[in-house]
Amino acid sequence: MQNSKSLAFISGLLLTAALATAADLSGRVTAGRSPLAGAVVTANLVGARRPASVTVTRTGKGGEYVLRGLRNGNYILLVDMGGRRIYQGRVVLTGSTLVKNIELR
């Protein structure tokens, strides 16, 4: 009985820790103030052991994108459209959310 309580407590702590470190990266990609729909947004977590993690999404009609459940850390953010790299930058995720708007010309 005592063991079950301890196990449940530890599981709860681990779950809380996992939820606390998961972060969302969102933003909007625009070109000349117009939303860029259908662009491929890739977040590459830069870790000691490469490649650490790659998360990909597409921008919506309004140019918006959301990458959920990312681990905190340094990311290389890439935006591709029509087979062409149009943005490459760096973001640092430390909290639970980060908004990164990308404005292109």
Place this chain on the structure above:
Amino acid sequence: MIAFLELPTVATLGYLCAAAGFLVIVASVVFIGKGKAVLSESGAPNEIAWGKMRATLTSAVALFVLGAAMIALPFWRFQEAEARQQEARAQQPTTALLTGKITGPGGRNVRLLLVVKPDYDQTYSGDIVWEFPLVAQRASYSVFYVDGDTIIGQRSFSVEGANAGSPLQKVALPVLDLQTGNPKAAAAQEITPKREVSDAELKELGIY
């Protein structure tokens, strides 16, 4: 005893064969030891007599040879089987383990294609005229359109005759105009790329 019964049939027969061969040799030695088999002064084979059993010395030698052969036979067969197993092991291809992590858009699964570095790799702009050898018994093929490191399109097609001697198969790919036919590609061409991280740094990080 139980361990002996658990042996494969072939191994059991091998052991029995060797044991029988050993007994035959022992018997032939006993024949000679008891003086039942001796050579005459002329060197002609004497008769071997033991109770009702009668044979010549030649038979005793033959018994010895037979026993030796019965011992050698299982070892010879075992060596053959071992050589076959080693050959089979040598022919097994080495495997590689590919690991990584990817999260698809909207949590969807991402299709991964693993191909050997292709023998047929050409670059075109404008008309495509590409004659290539078909792989025997393979009728389905795919063409991937690659721009840099990004796959920007894929077309699959099938041929009707992939056997030797079949006539030239003609396949017409649909027109793919990435400059004007794809509005996204056209829009992307007008955008000035923004590089807050250099290409060299990306390459150093192993990101393409």
